[in-house]
Every structure is written in C-alpha cells, then in structure tokens.
Amino acid sequence: MTGILGVYAFDKVWNVSKFLYYGLIGLQHRGYSYSGISTLGDRGFSKASASLPPEDLPLPDMKGWSGIAYTGYDKVYPYVTEEGALVIDGVIKADIGEFSRELYRDPERAIGEAEGVFSLIFLSKDGVMVGYRDELGIKPLEIGGFGFDLAILSSEASGIAVVGGELKREIEPGEMVYIDTYSISYKRLKDSRPHKYCSIDILYQSRIDSHVFNLDIYDIRVKVGEQLYEEKKVDGDVVIGVPDTAIPYAIGYSRRSGIPFSLGFTRTGSTIRTMLASDDFIKVIGVQLKLNPIKSAVRGKRVILIDDSMVTGRTLKNTVFSLRSLGAKEVHVLIASPKIVARCPYGIPIPDERELIASNLPDKEILKIIDADSIYWLSLEGLFKAIGHNYLCTGCMTKSFPKRWW
Amino acid sequence: MKKVLLVGDGARENALAEALGSSEEGYVVYSLSSYRNPGINEVVGKTGGRYFIGDINSVEEVRRVIKEVNPDFGVIGPEDPLFHGIADEFRKEGIPVVGPNSEGAMIEKSKVWMRELMWKYSIPGRLRFKYFNTIEEAAKFILEYGGSVAVKPAEQVGGKGVKVVADIQAYLSDEKRRAITTSVGSIANLVKGDVKILIEEKVDGPEYTLHVLTDGKSYLPLPLAQDNKNAYEDGIGPETGGMGAISGPGYLLPFIDQEEFTRSYEIVKITAEAIEREVKQSYIGILSGQMMLTSIWGPTIIEYYARFGDPEASAIIPRIKSDFGKILELLATGHLSRAKVEVDERPSVVKAIAPLGYPLDKNKASNHRIWLDLPKIREMGCKVYFGSVALEGNSLLTKGSRAVEIVAIEDDYGRAVEKVDKCFSLISSDTKLLFRHDIGRTIDQQIEKAQIVRYSYKRREARGILGISADWSPNGGLW
Numbered sequence A: 001m002t003g004i005l006g007v008y009a010f011d012k013v014w015n016v017s018k019f020l021y022y023g024l025i026g027l028q029h030r031g032y033s034y035s036g037i038s039t040l041g042d043r044g045f046s047k048a049s050a051s052l053p054p055e056d057l058p059l060p061d062m063k064g065w066s067g068i069a070y071t072g073y074d075k076v077y078p079y080v081t082e083e084g085a086l087v088i089d090g091v092i093k094a095d096i097g098e099f100s101r102e103l104y105r106d107p108e109r110a111i112g113e114a115e116g117v118f119s120l121i122f123l124s125k126d127g128v129m130v131g132y133r134d135e136l137g138i139k140p141l142e143i144g145g146f147g148f149d150l151a152i153l154s155s156e157a158s159g160i161a162v163v164g165g166e167l168k169r170e171i172e173p174g175e176m177v178y179i180d181t182y183s184i185s186y187k188r189l190k191d192s193r194p195h196k197y198c199s200i201d202i203l204y205q206s207r208i209d210s211h212v213f214n215l216d217i218y219d220i221r222v223k224v225g226e227q228l229y230e231e232k233k234v235d236g237d238v239v240i241g242v243p244d245t246a247i248p249y250a251i252g253y254s255r256r257s258g259i260p261f262s263l264g265f266t267r268t269g270s271t272i273r274t275m276l277a278s279d280d281f282i283k284v285i286g287v288q289l290k291l292n293p294i295k296s297a298v299r300g301k302r303v304i305l306i307d308d309s310m311v312t313g314r315t316l317k318n319t320v321f322s323l324r325s326l327g328a329k330e331v332h333v334l335i336a337s338p339k340i341v342a343r344c345p346y347g348i349p350i351p352d353e354r355e356l357i358a359s360n361l362p363d364k365e366i367l368k369i370i371d372a373d374s375i376y377w378l379s380l381e382g383l384f385k386a387i388g389h390n391y392l393c394t395g396c397m398t399k400s401f402p403k404r405w406w
Numbered sequence B: 001m002k003k004v005l006l007v008g009d010g011a012r013e014n015a016l017a018e019a020l021g022s023s024e025e026g027y028v029v030y031s032l033s034s035y036r037n038p039g040i041n042e043v044v045g046k047t048g049g050r051y052f053i054g055d056i057n058s059v060e061e062v063r064r065v066i067k068e069v070n071p072d073f074g075v076i077g078p079e080d081p082l083f084h085g086i087a088d089e090f091r092k093e094g095i096p097v098v099g100p101n102s103e104g105a106m107i108e109k110s111k112v113w114m115r116e117l118m119w120k121y122s123i124p125g126r127l128r129f130k131y132f133n134t135i136e137e138a139a140k141f142i143l144e145y146g147g148s149v150a151v152k153p154a155e156q157v158g159g160k161g162v163k164v165v166a167d168i169q170a171y172l173s174d175e176k177r178r179a180i181t182t183s184v185g186s187i188a189n190l191v192k193g194d195v196k197i198l199i200e201e202k203v204d205g206p207e208y209t210l211h212v213l214t215d216g217k218s219y220l221p222l223p224l225a226q227d228n229k230n231a232y233e234d235g236i237g238p239e240t241g242g243m244g245a246i247s248g249p250g251y252l253l254p255f256i257d258q259e260e261f262t263r264s265y266e267i268v269k270i271t272a273e274a275i276e277r278e279v280k281q282s283y284i285g286i287l288s289g290q291m292m293l294t295s296i297w298g299p300t301i302i303e304y305y306a307r308f309g310d311p312e313a314s315a316i317i318p319r320i321k322s323d324f325g326k327i328l329e330l331l332a333t334g335h336l337s338r339a340k341v342e343v344d345e346r347p348s349v350v351k352a353i354a355p356l357g358y359p360l361d362k363n364k365a366s367n368h369r370i371w372l373d374l375p376k377i378r379e380m381g382c383k384v385y386f387g388s389v390a391l392e393g394n395s396l397l398t399k400g401s402r403a404v405e406i407v408a409i410e411d412d413y414g415r416a417v418e419k420v421d422k423c424f425s426l427i428s429s430d431t432k433l434l435f436r437h438d439i440g441r442t443i444d445q446q447i448e449k450a451q452i453v454r455y456s457y458k459r460r461e462a463r464g465i466l467g468i469s470a471d472w473s474p475n476g477g478l479w
C-alpha cells in the first residue's frame, strides 16, 4: 500500500518541497507507516524520511525545484543516489541500485526489461522526470498541472488537488511519461491486455473523492452497496457502515432497500494515528478499532452492518459485540467485497493465508466467531456488475493471478 | 485587377493570404514579411504579386512598399505593426486597411489601458486589477494580499510572462507567492513603459475567443474558437502564443451556449464603441475578446486582441464559406454592412507544431530543418499553414516559434482530431517537435467545467450580484 508523488517545476524559481509535503499528505490513506521526500536543487539531491505518516513528518527545510515523495511501508524509498531519486509503488524483480542506474542511463530500456508489477517516478540529476504505470494497470498513476509552472505525477488525484493543481488524466497502463524543462512526451512501452485494475485499490485503498482506474470511486462504492442489496435482502431497521470506507456502501444499500441509513459510529482520534494493528492492511481496514458506536442509533434495532472487508475477523467481532452491548436486537453483517483468501504478490500487504479467516473457516464457523445473526459477502459477479466490467485483478479473492513475475 | 498588401509573416497571415488569394475578386496578393514564409509565398506567386522582405514594424519601410505597390487595400496580421502605427501609415497614404490605428490598438497593447476603459465604461466582464510601476511594490502586494491572482506584464509582449496563481490552499500560500515574487523581476523586464506589472484577480473556467469585424459603423461576429495556451501535452507547462485551437460546430463551441455568445458579442461591441469614444477615431479592423466563462460574470474578458488570434485564425477562416477576402476589403473600405458571412457548420481543429525549446529558449528552437509531405497532407484533407519557418533555398528552417499549423474540418471533433494527428506523422525534423495530442479531445471535460461555472454565475445573476467580487486581508484590507 503505497502512494507516490512527483512535482516538476519548469522554472527554477520554484521551491517544491512543501508541494511534495502537502501532496504526500493527500496520499497517506494509501499507506503511512513510513514516508519520505527527496528534492533536486543546485547542489544535488536532498532527502528527508522517517517511520512516520506524512502528516507527522517534520516539515522539511529543503530546497529544490523538483522532487519526488513516497508514503507506504518500504523504507528503501525514496531511493536516492548521486544520479537520481526513485519511488516505486509495487514489486520489482531487480536490484534496486542497479535498476536506478539503468533508469538513469536509459529509462525506456530499464523499464522495458524490468520484471514485476510497478508504477514508478524517477528524477535524474539532470532534471529529467520519468513516470511509468504498470502495464496491467494494477497500480495507478495520474498526471496533473499547476498553472504554467508545474507538472505533477501522483498515484491519485488527491495528491494533485491538495496543492491546488488540476488533474489532467491517468497515465495509461504501460505508458511512460518523460518530463524535462522543454517538453512532456509519452510513450507506450508495454501493452498487456486485458487490463487488470486492482480490486482492493478500488474497494478500499483509493480515497472516495478520487477518479482512478477510469472510475469515480464514490459512485462505484455506492453501486457496490446497491448490488449488495440485490444479492442479499436483509430485513432490518437501520443500515450502518463502518467509517470511513464502508459508508458509501451503506448509503447504496440504504438507497436501494429503503431502510434508513444511520451514522453508527464516531471516531476517537484521527483516522490513522496510534493504530494498534501491526500490519498495514489491517491498519487501513481496521479503522474500527478506534470507533465507538452511537447507542441511540442502534438500541432496539435490527442493525445491518456493512464493512468493507474481513481479514482476520477480530475487529469485526469486537464491533458486533459492542453493537449488541448497546442494545442492538439483531446484527446482520454484509461484507462489501468477495472473500479475501490469498496473499497479494503485487505489494498489497495482505496477511498470509493462515491469518485470513475466510480462507480457513466455512461461513457457519465465522458466523459463530463474530456472533452475528447472518453474514454475507459480495459475489464476484456482483463486483464486476457494480464496476461495469471485469478488467480487474481479483487474485486475493480467487487465487488466480494475472501475472507471475516471481 | 485589385491589389492587396498583406503585412505579417505567421500562420495567421498564411490563412489570410489564402483567403485573399482564393477570392472571386481575383486579388493580386503582395506581402511584406520579415522572412520568406513558404505558405504566403505560394499565394503571392500564384496571384502574380510580389514578396517583400523587410521590417514589418518600420513606418518608412511600409511607406516605401505602399508607394511601390500602390495597393487598393491593406491587411495587417500581427499586433506589433499595429502598435507601431503601420495602419495609421496606410491611412495617411489614403489606402484603406484592415487594422486599427495605433491609438485603437492600445486596447491590446496596454492591459492597464484596457482594464481602465472597461471600468470607466462599466463594461460587463471586467476584472479587479491593480498596476505597479516598480517591482518592489508589486512584490509587496503579492506577498501581503490574500486571494488568487494573475500577474502579467502591463503590456502585450507576445504571449509571455503571465503567472497564474491559485491560492486556495493557505498552507502553500507563502510558497506560491514567493515564487511569483521572484518571477516579477523578469516579467517587468519584458515591459518598456512606466507601468510594469498588472495584477488582477484570478478567475476560472473554459476559455474562448470571439472575433468581431468592424468598420466603425457595423459589426460582424465570427464563429467562436478556443485557443490552448500551455506548451506541453495535456495542457501542462509554460505559456505560449497558443498550441492549437478548435472552432464550431456552427457559431458556438460545445461548451458555450447561444445566450453566452450573444452576451460576449455585446461586450466586444460595447468595448469597440468605448474605444471610439476614448480615442475619437473609428476602430476599423478586428476586435477579439479573449474570454473566459467564469462564475463571477459568465462571459469575462481576459484580454483583447486588436487583430486575429493565432492559431484561432487558422481554425476560423477555413470554416468561412463566403468570400472572406472580399469581406476583408468591405471592412477596410467601410462597407461591412454589405458583407455576409456564411459558415461551415462542421467543427475544425488546428494544432501547431513547434521545435523543442519553444517557448523558453528561442535559440534552441531556431535553425532546425523541417520536412513535410505537403501533397500527402493535402490529399488527406488537411490544410497546412506555415508559421515561424523560413524558406531558404529549398529547405525549411525554423525561426524559433510555432513552425507549422495543421487544420482539419470534419463532421465531428473526434474525426477532425484524428486527421490532424495523422497528418502530424507526415512532418519530421532534425529536432524533437512539440505537438499537443490532447487538443480537441477534452470536449467533455470542458462541457462539465462550463456547467459548473454556469450554475454559479446564474445564481449570482438571480441575486443581482453578477460581477461583484472582493478580497480581504488583515495586512492591507480590501482590494
């Protein structure tokens, strides 16, 4: 789970370090146990990084007219040498030092020959910025501009909007963008169809205000909620979603069913801080750890609880328990994704299979453990239907992976 | 046979030359340019005229050529000769001409004069502005006052130097203001007059240009066009004179409606009348409103041209089915009321091709050879207008700016864009060429953008607060 960002000024009067800093905060929902920024100025590259989310990173006292940034879990990035600075979202089968040298010498060849699933941004010491989006489209990458002055590459539009830039378009899968002072050009390096957009990115990782994978994320999630109702009509009094990700799903379910939507929880602390969970994936989807249910919203009611996924089931068990202790008559659990049963080989840190409840236990047992009145997962067909196509990577749900790179 | 003298050397003049050369009046086209433009050269040769190479901004030079040619009328393409009084010179010699006198051309030359005129005559679509004689004052203002601003050289310096700063994110305010402050010096250096810097409120929305022909008595609007200012792909990067334009279908653009067209036309007309009152002379020529549909006003003036826009001219002129050469003569001679414009309903797309280095480094972009398969491009149904490229011997050499413009007119934008892009592949050079694939492919986004500002300005209108805006800042109060 990674966000990458690049900011390029065509005029060297700009100092872009704060643009990187704030832009990165706009991407921290993509992963935040570690973050860093590197800028290029008159005296080469500077770098600041720490095992902190971007918003807790000390405001860098750096100068540079161009730079890149990273938020995620891999402490290698930004990978900075004398020749260049590199950030990658994804996995690559290469020695990173060598790859970075190759990128400096001949980016087209380096990317052409590299194996893996990755989007990247590379900034050379000569002031050339190269961006690439993985050819299957599993990883996102977008480009935007700011007036007559800046070009911005970002995993998601939120990193562009937060600095006042305008999203121009998504980089196409397999497309390389080349930016220098005098030009921007594109080249399709690899063509691999059909594209396989990451379902997890669409269902959980992207921010609800984003437009990625040619989709308006909020709309898609509302549709997934509607689709859930088509598949599983629960007789209930109130629909609530686990904040923040599952709220659009609950809105969709409520709209289609006519059962009122309610805000069932409030949050203690900020979204991302002081998470207890040890691993990134659980951190993002396990927000409920810091959630407190609202009693009057659930007391005496048959509650339809929608969550975005279930990994270990532990957090959901706690949630159901607290809803019951506040007087919920019934708790029906709907999961807005198919069952997650496998590790992701492309860099989404889903835990090992033996930690995934859905790949170890049948529904009846799961129901017992989390103590719900019923439980239902969105079907794979339902996912395709809500999104409007099946150009999706669903490896963690089906164990069928679009690409073997390892 | 009537003779016409055309002044200028770019793609716009190439389009004008073509219109004059293909007129039923059978004009003999003479040209005064600073280098040999292959496109104009072709028309001059075909009609049996003559190609003069010289300083198009020199009154003496023009006088000499006028004496030699004794034209029936003249057409001035670019703004610089207008600023230098070349139209005045034609009229002094008794030659009718398309193009305002230097006083009238102030509307383009001085952005301050333009803004003051708009406020003095309460012309709708005006923006708040301030001007500064020193860099220090301007820098101080930028640092101290809140709000989003556009910082410009106070004079027209050929599509350079404008900085637009969206300042909604308070946390980046200092960063943005500091960068602009540093640029102010170089912006000011572009300006010769006393007033150096113009700062106006920044607005947002889709841009479009409305060209209006006038002989000082009657007015004739041309179809709308939209220019694209950013140098690089996807509308990113430095400001240019324009990397491409679209026009149509009909008189409109897909994102500007009839009512907005009518209002824009009113604004330009009132402005032409205001200029006339101000300088006490008829404004004879083309007055173009470079406009933006904004939430403050709806149709809003960003700046005026005292001539055709380039590349807008290449998008509009080929769509005019009636005899445009003849219309230019009627304009120059004060008989515009007799002119009729008939327009091809179908939309057009024009894209410019520029050598690497444009617009930041003229040297880098100069003296490169360019090859194009002209017969094939024409066979494919595209038009080619030559811009900043000189015919030297048998080769085409770049002069540092936009070298060639390619135009296609088709049933819809999709087809027109495809055709232009295909023709681009028939052009090559010993340097990398800049070309914007995105132009003509973002119609839907612009429709959406227009709809958003339309909600806002209609709301303002309903509440009677159209055009009212202000910014406040603790350091300096209201502006």
Ligand SMILES: Nc1ncnc2c1ncn2[C@@H]1O[C@H](COP(=O)(O)OP(=O)(O)OP(=O)(O)O)[C@@H](O)[C@H]1O
Binding pocket: B127, B150, B152, B156, B157, B158, B159, B160, B161, B162, B164, B200, B201, B202, B203, B204, B207, B229, B239, B240, B241, B242, B290, B302, B303
């Ligand atoms: N007040 C403003 N708000 C927002 N954008 C602006 C504003 N003024 C200018 N711009 C942007 O900057 C561009 C250039 O501005 P303007 O036309 O005033 O400059 P110019 O250098 O005279 O250009 P031209 O090449 O058209 O003569 C506009 O097309 C517009 O995109």
